[in-house]
Amino acid sequence: MAQQIGLFLNPVGQRRVDFQGMYADMFARLFIADGSEQATDLMGQERVDLLIIDLERFDRSFDLEALGELIGRRAGAPVLVLCPFSSAGWLPALMKFGPIGYAITPLDEGDLRAAITTQLEATEPAVTHPDDLRALLALRTRLQQALVDVDDLTTVAEQICVALCDAAGAVHASLFRMDVPGDLQLEAQYSPTGLNLTRVLHRSDRLLQSPLRHAFPGLVAACSNEMALLDAPAKAGEPELALSLVDKGVEMVVGLPLGSAPGSALAGSLCLMFGRARQFSLDELDSFVALAQLAGFGLRMAAVARENEALLGRVTHLATVDALTGVSNRRHGEHLLELEIKRARRYKVPAALIGFDIDRFKAINDQFGYPVGDAALRTVAGVVQATLRTSDALIRSGGEEFLIIVPHTSAIDALKIAEKIRVAVAQTDIAGCDRLTISLGVAQLADQESADALMLRVDAALSRAKRAGRNCVELAMS
CATH class of the missing domain: 3.30.70.270 (Reverse transcriptase/Diguanylate cyclase domain)
Structure with missing residues (x-):
């Protein structure tokens, strides 16, 4: 392994210095670059066995295409993406340019060394097993069926959570929604193991004011319209939250915004919790995004049905009630x-x-x-x-x-x-x-x-x- 050449890419000078100081011993030579242009020049001059892209401080709206082209240039050669857990929307976007391995940050030194070793020793990119694809398609079908002929908002949310717990390894599903006063609430949850998320979060409404809004993926996704992926509860930076999740058998949490693009109005999120952590493929991540969009569509249709019902009631009221006295006209x-x-x-x-x-x-x-x-x-x-x-x-x-x-x-x-x-x-x-x-x-x-x-x-x-x-x-x- 020590005969191999690495390239570390990050726009922050201190992070580049720190990485070189801690992990240079894993490579025969380790180059560092501050942007995709410098990385492209280095890869044109030197053989690079492993490209490491640290996404901290990169901006997806500006840097996605350049970093994606860099991955495309690798033509399947090893790429390790270090992705903050609160910005996991980077992963499916970058995977569309070419195969990558990823590690969710923050990481301690031992875990990052293990992730680098895994990528250096990888012989071929991981692919989605056909059984996993069939399971994802079945899950989408189940969710579609749950949304048929249901126009009550609460019932729709509950049906969505029940359907999502069919995902392999899922131990809990929840749905967060922006309520009328403009705050976030836990609309529905379901767990085949009896896990109660209200006890974990210590509340079920006014969640935009929760001290965990930057730590729990379901809240992160709802507050930022960004996918959040926590593959180890300790990475959230909230020890009490981490202990609570681990105690309830949760090793991985995924938060998915309800079909909204970054920068648009907040709508809410889906949150899936799993009993074990693992890597997701592009197909799986895309399927999760599609499920969230489908769920968001179902909720919007239920909301429209409720608004139509209220409007019909208002029209009926105006047509049948005397405006001055409030009795029948x-x-x-x-x-x-x-x-x-x-x-x-x-x-x-x-x-x-x-x-x-x-x-x-x-x-x-x-x-x-x-x-x-x-x-x-x-x-x-x-x-x-x-x-x-x-x-x-x-x-x-x-x-x-x-x-x-x-x-x-x-x-x-x-x-x-x-x-x-x-x-x-x-x-x-x-x-x-x-x-x-x-x-x-x-x-x-x-x-x-x-x-x-x-x-x-x-x-x-x-x-x-x-x-x-x-x-x-x-x-x-x-």
Whole structure:
């Protein structure tokens, strides 16, 4: 091994000096370079048995193509990439240029010497076993099936985690998502071994404020939109976290952003924990990225479905509710009355309709102004609604006119309800004006009577209440 020639590449002078001082004895000659251009010149002049690229302080947005071309020039000759665990997105990007070996940093001296020795002794690049590829394809199919016909966000997240635990060696899967207030939360998790990630992280929400956000790969990926690969818990730099993971049988953790490019808005991440550490091939890393993108797509579809449902509810609310008083509007009220008439006839039960309006409402508007009149309408509607049963329906049918559908109620009982309402309104203080009163008409649904005929009888009874001096209740004639 000592007869072989190495080339170490890193843009930081002190790192180059430190590497040369600690590992020069592993090579007959060790060159150092500060960038891809200098490394290319050296490889053109000298035989290089092992190229070591230390990615610390390189910028993927600027340096990827140059470093990739350098790997391509190797034409399969050994390359060792030293990759920070929080920047593992470099690995599949560089693997597309040619075969590489990699070691996740930080590394102690013994581990780095072992990684260098492995690459110097490697006879051919590692390839993905066909069984591993089939397992990855099966995992993707399982995830796709988990997303079919599921539009509830929580259920989708749970299904994703269950499906991902089919990955070979996986002992836990979790999904982190940005919530509405703009912080990160643990949306779902699953473990066939019973591992609870909340206990490891000491919380399940407000995770952008977690002291582990720079150490745990799931949080790193969510916060940076960058793949994170921790192949030894101690490399996280958090002893308590490392001990907790090892104690629960975790030797490797992968964090994958949910289908977002670096620099885009944060969406969340998938996190897979494994019972043993190993090297991943390009196919495996690409499959993990594709799974995260698929999961992100499923979550977005579930979120869109939830937003559509909320929008539909809002549209329905606007179409059926009176904007001023918050009770049913006339159109929806007529629909409710038709349904109640059909129900009463089908089950042969009584039903009644109460109509009322505010006495001398025009005078209130004229004397105190329309804002006071609007407040009076809202107050009366609130008082009446509080008096009714949950089965009753209050409807604003006109300016100061209201209807009340009272199911399973005879004329006598409807009269009692109407009188209770009249007293409640008469005793209520109205902001900005004197107390007011209402007049009411009551009718019980007759056999074969239409909704229009029933409302006409109620209107007639209400008119008699007005003529009788107002602030009273009249029963409609049969």
